[in-house]
Amino acid sequence: MRKLFYLCLLVLTVSQNSAAQADTIADIRERGHLNCGVSRGIEGFSSRNSAGDWHGFDVDICRAVAAAILGKDGKSEFVPLSAEQRFSALRDKQVDILSRNTTWTMKRDLELDLAFPAITYFDGQGFMLPASLVIDSIAQLSGAKVCILSGTSSETNIRAYFELESLEYSTVVSSSRPEMLSRYERGECDVVSADRSALFGDRLQLKDPAGHVVLSDIISKEPLGPVVRDNDRSLQDIVRWTVSLLVTAEEAQLLRSSIAKPNEELSALQKLFLSRSGSLGSTLGLGETWARNVVATVGNYEEIFKRNLGSASPLGISRGNNALWYDGGLLYAPPMR
Numbered sequence: 001m002r003k004l005f006y007l008c009l010l011v012l013t014v015s016q017n018s019a020a021q022a023d024t025i026a027d028i029r030e031r032g033h034l035n036c037g038v039s040r041g042i043e044g045f046s047s048r049n050s051a052g053d054w055h056g057f058d059v060d061i062c063r064a065v066a067a068a069i070l071g072k073d074g075k076s077e078f079v080p081l082s083a084e085q086r087f088s089a090l091r092d093k094q095v096d097i098l099s100r101n102t103t104w105t106m107k108r109d110l111e112l113d114l115a116f117p118a119i120t121y122f123d124g125q126g127f128m129l130p131a132s133l134v135i136d137s138i139a140q141l142s143g144a145k146v147c148i149l150s151g152t153s154s155e156t157n158i159r160a161y162f163e164l165e166s167l168e169y170s171t172v173v174s175s176s177r178p179e180m181l182s183r184y185e186r187g188e189c190d191v192v193s194a195d196r197s198a199l200f201g202d203r204l205q206l207k208d209p210a211g212h213v214v215l216s217d218i219i220s221k222e223p224l225g226p227v228v229r230d231n232d233r234s235l236q237d238i239v240r241w242t243v244s245l246l247v248t249a250e251e252a253q254l255l256r257s258s259i260a261k262p263n264e265e266l267s268a269l270q271k272l273f274l275s276r277s278g279s280l281g282s283t284l285g286l287g288e289t290w291a292r293n294v295v296a297t298v299g300n301y302e303e304i305f306k307r308n309l310g311s312a313s314p315l316g317i318s319r320g321n322n323a324l325w326y327d328g329g330l331l332y333a334p335p336m337r
Contacts, residue, residue, distance in 0.1 A: 024096055024228075024229070024232045024234070024235050025069065025234050025235060025238075025285060027096070028066075028069055028070065028096055029069065029070065032070070032075065033066065033070070033074070033075040033076060033077050034062060034065060034066040034069065034070070034074070034075070034076045034077070034096055034097065035076075035077050035079060035094070035095045035096045035097075036059075036062035036065075036066075036076050036077065036078050036079065036095060036096065036097055036098075036099055037079050037081045037086055037089055037090060037094070037095035037097065037098040037099070037100055038054065038056075038058055038059060038062070038078050038079065038080055038081070038099060038100050039058070039080065039081070039100050039101055039177075040080040040081070040082060040176065040177065041080070041177065041178075042056070042101060042177065042198050042201050042202075043056075043200075043201030043202075043204050043205070043314070043315065044056055044057060044197070044198075044200065044201045044308050044309045044313060044314075044315045044317075045057045045058045045059075045100075045101055045197070045198065045201070045308070045309075046058045046059050046078070046080075046099070046100065046101075047201075054078045055308070056308050057120075057121070057304060057305065057308040057309055058099040058100060058101065058120075058226075059076075059078065059099070060298045060304045060308065061099045061120055061226055061243070061304075062076045062078070062097065062099045062226075063076050063297055063298050064242050064243075064245075064246060064294045064297060064298045065097060065226070065238060065239055065242050066297075067290075067293040067294045067296070067297035067298070068238055068242045068245075068284075068286055068290045068293065068294050069238060069286065071287070071289075071293050072292075072293040072296045072297050074293070074297075079094065079095050081095075081098075081100060082151065082175070082176065083149055083150070083151035083152050084150060084151035084175070086098055086100055086102065086151075087108075087112055087114065087227075090114060090227060090228070090229060091112070091113065091114070091229065093229075096228070096235065097226055097227065097228050097235070097239065098226060098227040098228075099226045100227075101195060101197075101198060101224055102116075102224060102225065102226075102227050103123075103153055103195075103222045103223060103224060104116040104119065104223045104224075104225055105153065113229065113230045113231075114227050114228070114229060114230055115227065115228050115229070115230045115232070115236050116225055116226075116227055117225070117226065117228060117236045117237075117239040117240035117243070118225050118226065118239060118240050118243035118244070119223040119224065119225045119243075120224060120225045120226065120243055121197065121223075121224040121225070121322055122221075122222075122223055122224075122320075122321040122322055122329075122330050122331075123195045123196060123197050123222040123223070123224050124195070124196055124218030124219070124220050124221060124222050125153075125154060125157045125158075125193060125194065125195060125196065125218055125219050125220040125222060126193070126194070126195070126196030126199055126214060126215055126216075126217065126218050126219075127141065127146075127191045127192065127193050127199075127214070127215045127217070128191065128192045128193075128194075128199040128202060128203060128212055128213065128214045128215075129190060129191040129192070129212065129213060129215070130211060130212055130213075131210075131211055131212060131213045132211070133190070135215075136215065137215070137217060138161075138165075138215060138217045138219065139165065139167075141167065141169070141190075141191060142167040142168050142169070143167075143168045143169070144169055144170075144189075144190040144191050145169075145170050145171075145172055145188070145189040145190050145191075146158060146169055146170070146171050146172065146189060146190070146191050146192070146193050147171075147172045147174065147180050147181075147183055147184045147188070147189035147191065147192045147193070148171055148172070148173055148174070148180070148192075148193050148194070149173070149174060149175075149176075149177065149180055149194060150173050150174065150175050151175075152194070153220070153222075154193055154194060155171055155173070157219055157220040158171065158193060158219070161219040161220070172188055172189040177202070178205075180192065181202055181205055181206065185206060185207065195222050195224070196214060196218055197224075197309065197317060199214045200214060200309075200315040200316075200317055201315060204314055204315070225243070226239050226243070234284075234285060237284055238284055238285075238286065241277075241280075241284060241336070242294060243333075244333040244334055244336060245277060245291055245294055245295075245333075245336065246294070246295075246298070246300055246301040246304065247300075247301045247324070247331055247332070247333035248273060248277075248333045248336050249273070249291075249294075249295050249299075249300035249301070250300040250301045250302045250303075250324060251324065251333075252267075252269050252270050252273045253267075253269075253270070253300075254266075254270045254273065254274075254295055254300060255295075255299060255300060255303065256295055256296060256297075256298070256299035256300075256303060258270065258295075259292055259295050259296040260296075273291075273336065274291055274292060276336055276337050277290075277291040277336045278290070278291050278292070280336070301331070305319065305322065
């Protein structure tokens with residue numbers, strides 16, 4: 001009798017876990033759009049244009065996931081969140097996914113009941129300062145007042161680095177990016193410290209962008225990527241393999257414009273990629289055209305990077321560590337087979 005009780009309990013637990021895992025995907029399909037948590041405005045990653053439309057690298061990652069789940073016409077609703085709000089908003093199901101310049105750390109992974117399915121951008125904490133200071137190294141910043149954002153890992157990183165290097169410093173903490181940049185322009189701090197990629201966008205918000213420089217030095221590893229709830233295993237898999245799809249599509253040189261071409265005009269590698277990824281769609285609970293839908297919606301990883309952050313954008317950030325592995329970068333996707 002006791003064995004039967006435990007067996008029933010096990011079956012009930014598995015059923016409850018499976019239902020919890022399936023709920024988010026079912027909810028997304030029922031409402032017809034993906035709820036995506038983004039920043040309140042980081043140029044190049046997630047910001048609104050004059051018409052109120054969202055654009056940016058993180059925004060495109062969400063649109064790719066929406067296309068995988070809902071098809072090429074799948075929609076995303078964007079919810080702007082502060083650094084301090086982001087994790088509670090995800091846990092409380094205000095959003096389905098975070099795509100918001102969020103660093104994957106051991107503490108966050110283990111203690112927040114959240115999951116980091118993929119790295120989309122290899123970043124590091126850097127510094128922006130007036131060009132008039134004629135400083136080209138972090139080692140020259142001893143005694144500096146550093147503007148940072150609350151709710152981020154910036155203060156911990158600064159403390160660890162400056163103490164290790166025996167450099168004097170003080171921090172000026174702000175609760176929002178506009179407040180931080182305003183205090184910097186008013187001279188309340190000497191430098192701004194944040195993810196180096198974000199600093200290029202911050203510089204564009206200043207009255208005289210050309211009067212400020214972003215140092216090449218970094219003091220931390222900041223692997224950025226989307227975040228979902230820990231029990232959303234199905235969504236974790238979809239996010240992980242959607243990001244891998246974007247990278248592999250670049251390797252296969254499959255462009256958004258290529259998808260509109262007849263199948264016979266694609267290369268053998270492109271056909272094989274679409275065939276293999278499409279056939280595995282059912283394992284993810286997706287349709288056979290999910291890979292085509294994703295690339296048709298946002299293009300491959302290179303296209304996303306180029307238009308939002310790279311040479312086709314105002315930021316002009318080089319690929320660097322975010323180049324493909326065979327081009328000297330860290331970008332590497334597991335085989336899709």
